Amino acid sequence: MNIVVTVLLAAGLFFFLVGIIGIIRFPDFYSRMHPAGMLDTMGLLLSMLAIAVYILFDHFSYLSVFSSLKILLIVIFVYITSPIASHAIMDAGVRAGLQPWTREDLTKEET
Amino acid sequence: MKKLGLLTVVVCGVLLLLKTAEFADWGDPNSPASRHLSPYFLENSIKDSAVPNVVTAVLADYRGFDTMFETTVILAAGLACFFILRVRKTEKPKSTYYRHVPTATTLRIIEGAVLPEQSKVFKRIDSVWVPFDLILATTCKAIIPFIQIFALYVIAHGHHSPGGGFQGGVVLGASIILMAISRNLGAAIAHLKEKTTVLMAMIGVFIYAGTGAFAALAGKNFLDYSTLATVLGVDEIMARSHGILIVETGVAIAVMAVMVWIYYNLSSAGKQDEGL
Known part of the structure; x- marks a missing residue:
């Protein structure tokens, strides 16, 4: 069972790592929102699943079932709220008149 | 006057910094706190008040005076924002804005014209920031009840896990502020x-x-919850546990109300007609 937990946790941390690299490396506001949203979906789902499995089989009883369900509730609520937050931040960027990054910006930076 | 204030702050700060050198090292096992207080709390909190969470027992029972005045400080912060920011009378705006919801058009209604009634068809909106986002409004509407239920859970579960009045009150207040942000200030008010x-x-x-005054009137020390035993019909130890829940509820109500109150005043610069 420890192997399953470790694999899930490692996969979750991998998504977190990739997302963080993406936030730093992507060129502008709009494209940075994409890895930021990915952190909350795959990274959180896998790491929370790891914790839920660990709690469920550590001392198996009806209490640990409830604890695991509560942890899965965190995933459900973040799945509802995180896309909405991304949407609202993106919307605010469009309304504030921020232009998306294009290939021309790259050539401008080089010259 | 400003220079005098700065001088006072600097002198007080230097004195405080000088005194920190005499503190015991952090985590020093021979400091008075680790030798007498912490072991006593850890060993006796269950015996004294039947509360498994030592932090809650210390916060609301052993040093209840401190927490009581913390609550008062929060109330004072709300009052300070009120007295500094709140405007008694505001001139009426030159024009008000309404949204016709079915067609998503914005109406500007000049002074003297007839205002439409506030209904599901016509909605008053702010003049500075008028986006309408169906996705945002619907999700916030759906999520706010869950936030509030969770806040009640945090308040009531302070005896057994991290939580309590302050945290639960803040979550409750945040749910109202979320409503004000996702719709507008008028909807929250x-x-x-x-x-x-x-x-x-x-x-x-x-x-x-x-609660403290009741204990004093019943002939024991101020904030000694064991006097609640006769009122609640339980023994003295359980009365302490229930007393902690009662004061935590008071703290939660105060914190939640002050959070919302400060937000109303700050977001609308004291006018409370339209804001963020």
Whole structure:
């Protein structure tokens, strides 16, 4: 069972790592929102699943079932709220008149 | 006057910094706190008050005076924002804005014209920031009840896990502020009027201080919850546990009301007609 937990946790941390690299490396506001949203979906789902499995089989009883369900509730609520937050931040960027990054910006930076 | 204030702050700061050198090292096992206080709390909190969470027992029972005045400080912060920011009378705006919801058009209604009734078809909107986002409004509407239920859970579960009045109150207040952000300030004020928030802040502090005063009137020390035993019909140890829950409820009400009250005043610069 420890192997399953470790694999899930490692996969979750991998998504977190990739997302963080993406936030730093992507060129502008709009494209940075994409890895930021990915952190909350795959990274959180896998790491929370790891914790839920660990709690469920550590001392198996009806209490640990409830604890695991509560942890899965965190995933459900973040799945509802995180896309909405991304949407609202993106919307605010469009309304504030921020232009998306294009290939021309790259050539401008080089010259 | 400003220079005098700066001088006072600097002198007080230097004195405080000088005194920190005499503190015991952090985590020093021979400091008075680790030798006498912490072991006593860890060993006796279950025996004294039947509360498994030592932090809650210390916060609301052993040093209840401190927490009572913390609640009062929060009330004072709300009052300070009120007295500095609140404007008694505001001139009416030149024009008001309404949204015709079915067609998503914005109407600007000049002074003197007939205002449409506030209904599901015509909605008053702010003049500075008028986006309408169906996705945002619907999700916030769906999520706010869950936030509030979770806040009640945090308040009531302070005996067994991290949580308690302050944290639960902040979560409750944040749910109202989320409503104000996702719709507009008017929608939040329609649900929770400013007068109600003031009254709730006062009631919260009164519940805490009143519990203490009840103990004093019943012939024991101020804030000694064991006097509640006869009223609640339980033994003295359980009475302490219930007393902690009562004061935590008072703290939660006060914190929640003051959070919302400060937000109303800050977001609208004291006018409370339209804001963020």
